[in-house]
Amino acid sequence: MRLRLINRSLLSSPISCCRRNFHHAFLRAKTTDPAIFENSLEKTLEEHRSANRQSLIRKVLVGPAPPTPEPSTVPSERLVEEPPKLKSTHQTSTRKRITATQKTPARHSGDRKSPAYRNIQWKTRGKPEQCPWLDHIGPKTCSGGISQLDGEIRALDKYMTPTTEESEVMRQIVSEVTEIMNKSVRGPLQITGSRRTGFQLSHSNLNLMLQVTDPARSPSSIRQPSAARLKNLRHYRKLLLTVTHALKQHPDYAVQIDQGSKPCSEAIHRPTGVHLHLNCGEELPAYVEYTQDFLAEYPSLRPLYITTRLILETQGLFGPARSSIDSVTLQILLAAFLKLNHGRFQRISASGSYAEPLLTFLRTFGSEVDLKTTGVAVDPPGFFDADSVKAATSTPAVAHAEHDSEDNILPAYIRGQRALITAKRNAAIQGNKALAARLCVQDPANYLRDLGGSCTRTVEVQTAFANAYARLKAALDAWVPSSPDDGNEHLRPSILSYVVRANFEDFEARRAKIVSRGTN
Incomplete structure (x- = not known):
């Protein structure tokens, strides 16, 4: 070998x-x-x-x-916008040096600058507090404090409601916008928001929706694609860009398109100062039908909404821009309260009183219910928290179910409440106090959606309600009716002024600007 x-x-x-x-x-x-x-x-x-x-x-x-x-x-x-591929010290230092030496133009400069819209200024700032709603009560003397408060709530409703001339101007603006859009975009223009549901005020925004048909979401299809898919959103953004360009050609409109996840356009009608909000959609939002039904069932919903909104708005605690409760959420909150107390305020009619339900609402949501940990539902009406959800999911029917899953046994609203409470609990575990304490109002159209997601100032809103209740009670206890022989018709006492402390000169100026547009 x-x-x-x-x-x-x-x-x-x-x-x-x-x-x-x-x-x-x-x-x-x-x-x-x-x-x-x-x-x-x-x-x-x-x-x-x-x-x-x-x-x-x-x-x-x-x-x-x-x-x-x-x-x-x-x-x-x-260099500024492209994200780095490698997180190295060399690239970081280069990025910082280039950013410092070159001034990149702002993202919203030029045509993207926000329209010059200014909210109503309610603060006095040296100006006297006013009670213009008293002019709608009349010279008669009320027999007691409750009847006086009821009369002021009704008078405030009449005062804040748009007049016939203001409504006509809104109709003219809608017709004008429709005519401008029809030259570039074909599609029906629908009015949404408070001016459709019946909760409009003189300074409310004008919400318009361009109704767009989605051929992929036909009624005959069993499994329809999402209306918020990327292809659809791109189509909406393209349409809104065309609408924005068309409105910019008109000298009466200042327009800006919002490049957010949900495309929309914000515009200002310069002659009147009315704020327009334009978006695209396949059909009207679900809240429109719900709030219309609630208002038809409970006519007291509108005056209570206007009063509570003014209580919050005059203190800077209203609207998502202020991280507070918005109009739809407040309407649903009031509707849940009225449904929970169905039959309790039977005296509320054409000759009834709105004072008692207002006081009860302020006391309930001001001090009796902790809105940081408790959610509010309107369909069916009730309150829910971690304990109630745990009790609802621990029923004998669920515990002894062998073949059916838990989701098939639990009602849909219970599953939604469990998801909302779980989200608040997880936020608390992660240390996100603002998300954990935000207002939780279950959407009747989608049980998994929280309508109060924009309100992170829950404690301040509850404090405002509690203070308003305490002031109204003190004013009712100390109220003395004025005599017609006093001769002080311009110094009539007001109970509602204890909680609506504001100067209405800016509001009157905005209203006069709208009316003057209709007379030109």
């Missing part, structure tokens, strides 16, 4: 042999020859692999950055 001689170079260390030359272009650390373990082949191979990896991987040295091209040779927008 012939013995073959083995080449010793094959038995040498992989590091000591000639390495691949194309790796010499990179920086590599000097490594010593790895040790050879005589009694362990596995350890020897692992040591060799580790040495090879150290010689192949490029190390990034922390130190002064190498020279970079001049900023003028590279577009500044790309």
Whole structure:
């Protein structure tokens, strides 16, 4: 048998042999020859692999950055907006230096600048507090404090309601916008928001929706694609860009398109100062039908809504822009309260009183219910928290179910309440106090949706309700009817002024501006 001689170079260390030359272009650390373990082949191979990896991987040295091209040779927008691919000290320092040396224009500059819309200023700031709603009560003397408060609530409702002239101006604006849009975009324009549901005030926004038909969501289809899919949103944004361009050609409109997740356009009608909100949709929002039904069932919903809204708005606690409760959420909250107390205020009619339900609402949501941990539902009406959800999901029917899943046994509203409470609990665990304490109002159209998501000032809203109740009670206890023989008709006492402390000059100026547009 012939013995073959083995080449010793094959038995040498992989590091000591000639390495691949194309790796010499990179920086590599000097490594010593790895040790050879005589009694362990596995350890020897692992040591060799580790040495090879150290010689192949490029190390990034922390130190002064190498020279970079001049900023003028590279577009500044790309340098600022493009996210870095590697989180290295070199790239971070370069980004900071270029950003500091070049001033990138703002994202909302030029045509994207927000329209000059100004909210109503209710604060007095040295101006006297006013009670213009008293002019709608009449000269008769009320027999008691409750009847006086009831008369003021009704008078405030009449005062804040748009007049016939104001409604006609709104109709003219809608016709004008429709005529402008029809030249570029074909589609019916629907009025949404408070001016459709019946909760409009003289300074309410004008919400318009361009109704767009989605052929992929046909009524005959069983499984319809989402209306909020990316393709649909791009189509909406394209339509709104066309609408925005058309409105910009008209001198009476200042327009801006919102490049958010849900595309919409904000516009200001310069002659009247009316704020327009335009969006696209396949059908009217679900809250429109719900709030219309609630208002038809409980006519007291509107005057109570106007009063509670003014209580919050005059204190800067109303609207999502102020991280507080919005109009739809407040309407649903009041509807849930009236449904929970159905039959309790039977005296409320054409000759009844609105004072008692207002006081009860302020006391309930001001001090009796902790809205930080308790949710409110309107369909069916009730309150829910972690304990009630746990009790509802621990019923014997659910516990002894063998074949059906828990989701098939629990009602849909219970599953929605469990999801909303779980979201609040997880936010508290993660330390997000604002999300954990936000107002929770279950959407009757979608049980998994929280209508109060924009309100993170829940404590302040409850405090405002509690203070309003205490002031109204004190004013009712100290109320003394004025005598017609006093001769002070301009100094009539007011109970509602204890909670609606505001100056209405700015509101009257906005109303006069709207009316003057109709007379021109």
